[in-house]
Amino acid sequence: xxxxxxxxxxxxxxxxxxxxxxxxxxxxxxxxxxxxxxxxxxxxxxxxxxxxxxxxxxxxxxxxxxxxxxxxxxxxxxxxxxxxxxxxxxxxxxxxxxxxxxxxxxxxxxxxxxxxxxxxxxxxxxxxxxxxxxxxxxxxxxxxxxxxxxxxxxxxxxxxxxxxxxxxxxxxxxxxxxxxxxxxxxxxxxxxxxxxxxxxxxxxxxxxxxxxxxxxxxxxxxxxxxxxxxxxxxxxxxxxxxxxxxxxxxxxxxxxxxxxxxxxxxxxxxxxxxxxxxxxxxxxxxxxxxxxxxxxxxxxxxxxxxx
Amino acid sequence: xxxxxxxxxxxxxxxxxxxxxxxxxxxxxxxxxxxxxxxxxxxxxxxxxxxxxxxxxxxxxxxxxxxxxxxxxxxxxxxxxxxxxxxxxxxxxxxxxxxxxxxxxxxxxxxxxxxxxxxxxxxxxxxxxxxxxxxxxxxxxxxxxxxxxxx
Numbered sequence: 001x002x003x004x005x006x007x008x009x010x011x012x013x014x015x016x017x018x019x020x021x022x023x024x025x026x027x028x029x030x031x032x033x034x035x036x037x038x039x040x041x042x043x044x045x046x047x048x049x050x051x052x053x054x055x056x057x058x059x060x061x062x063x064x065x066x067x068x069x070x071x072x073x074x075x076x077x078x079x080x081x082x083x084x085x086x087x088x089x090x091x092x093x094x095x096x097x098x099x100x101x102x103x104x105x106x107x108x109x110x111x112x113x114x115x116x117x118x119x120x121x122x123x124x125x126x127x128x129x130x131x132x133x134x135x136x137x138x139x140x141x142x143x144x145x146x147x148x149x150x151x152x153x154x155x156x157x158x159x160x161x162x163x164x165x166x167x168x169x170x171x172x173x174x175x176x177x178x179x180x181x182x183x184x185x186x187x188x189x190x191x192x193x194x195x196x197x198x199x200x201x202x203x204x205x206x207x208x209x210x211x212x213x214x215x216x217x218x219x220x221x222x223x224x225x226x227x228x229x230x231x232x233x234x235x236x237x238x239x240x241x242x243x244x245x246x247x248x249x250x251x252x253x254x255x256x257x258x259x260x261x262x263x264x265x266x267x268x269x270x271x272x273x274x275x276x277x278x279x280x281x282x283x284x285x286x287x288x289x290x291x292x293x294x295x296x297x298x299x300x301x302x303x304x305x306x307x
Numbered sequence: 308x309x310x311x312x313x314x315x316x317x318x319x320x321x322x323x324x325x326x327x328x329x330x331x332x333x334x335x336x337x338x339x340x341x342x343x344x345x346x347x348x349x350x351x352x353x354x355x356x357x358x359x360x361x362x363x364x365x366x367x368x369x370x371x372x373x374x375x376x377x378x379x380x381x382x383x384x385x386x387x388x389x390x391x392x393x394x395x396x397x398x399x400x401x402x403x404x405x406x407x408x409x410x411x412x413x414x415x416x417x418x419x420x421x422x423x424x425x426x427x428x429x430x431x432x433x434x435x436x437x438x439x440x441x442x443x444x445x446x447x448x449x450x451x452x453x454x455x456x457x458x
Contacts, residue, residue: 067346067347067348067447068348068374068377068447068450071346071447071450072450075450075452162347163339163347166347166348166349167347167350170349170350210453211376211450211452211453214376214453215374215376218374218375218424221372221424221425222372225372225426258424260423263422267405267409272414273380273414273416273417273418274405274407274409274414274416274417274418275417275418275419275420276397276404276405276417276418276419276420277420277422278404278419278420278421278422278423279422280399280422280423281375281422281423282375282422282423282424
């Protein structure tokens with residue numbers, strides 16, 4: 001009797017452990033393959049990181065999404081321009097994990113731009129580019145490309161498609177960080193950020209929109225974060241070169257001044273919702289020459305990433 | 308033998324509790340629905356469990372970069388088995404700016420008009436120190452231009 005009960009419990013316990021790890025087994029096998037694709041210097045235990053993965057996770061989570069910048073473009077009244085974005089056909093030409101990860105970020109920002117202007121007709125090409133690169137760095141399992149393509153081809157609102165794809169990007173990002181692959185995650189984040197700035201720079205040149213210039217200038221606060229993230233991996237030459245580019249951008253941003261002023265905080269209850277208006281206000285100062293230098297440097301770095 | 312049996316029973320119970328603490332897609336879908344017309348930015352899955360020593364649970368923190376002139380909505384949906392409603396708070400360093408538990412009332416969401424681009428912390432906890440899960444979504448309600456809202 002006891003033996004039978006023991007046997008049943010053993011099976012039950014085994015089943016519980018397996019089921020609580022549902023979806024883990026594929027991913028852990030995947031990780032081994034992925035790691036083979038990364039530079040040896042970054043996966044070797046002989047290359048200690050300057051920051052722990054825990055701190056890196058916090059830092060990477062800080063960089064903003066493409067939605068906010070893209071939303072501003074539409075408000076500026078600018079016409080949509082496909083020419084600004086990275087050509088989806090370029091995806092096949094990126095042969096290293098480094099380039100693929102960076103450009104995966106670039107295409108995600110482009111997707112945000114496309115979504116803002118409801119350009120259903122070109123979204124499939126960009127989803128295919130994302131699929132090529134995601135599979136190239138073995139994270140394609142986080143995207144249901146068939147569902148995304150169906151949504152893009154049908155009458156579905158692009159917001160739903162965007163929501164699904166950003167959610168997939170977030171899951172992929174969480175997975176990469178859980179697997180101590182923040183180096184890949186950091187490249188995707190950098191690619192997204194640079195492409196967002198690049199599109200903003202182009203829109204600013206076309207429109208001279210003050211809100212966009214202000215937003216570009218405020219990104220000064222993000223550069224230090226990116227520098228810390230990327231410098232962590234600068235023992236690898238590609239990362240070291242990217243850090244140099246980010247430092248060049250930091251230099252042209254050095255004339256931008258961001259100060260804070262205290263105002264009155266305000267809490268409003270409206271239709272059962274609580275709305276808090278912050279009391280601290282950022283004051284951002286820069287000259288048109290500063291902005292020209294920033295725009296020129298962003299363009300140079302972005303074009304190097306997508307070439 | 309009894310000890311082995313007891314240990315196995317205990318391990319299997321722990322595994323079951325751990326698996327059942329996941330909120331799942333249904334709760335996430337509800338959180339996305341409750342986002343309303345604002346634009347999705349990011350979602351967070353929150354699981355708060357007691358550590359091996361028992362006692363009260365702590366808090367879960369996420370860092371998030373918020374941009375000035377942006378009006379954000381933070382909404383949260385509790386897991387079906389939560390005994391208490393989850394508390395969601397936004398901090399600027401050690402300074403709590405806004406909470407969904409305010410003046411004795413629990414709100415499903417709060418909104419934040421950001422006037423300073425920086426890294427903030429989104430913190431989740433249970434007032435009674437209980438366990439549970441939740442799904443939260445950050446979305447963009449509106450962007451203000453210069454001159455609006457004192458910008």
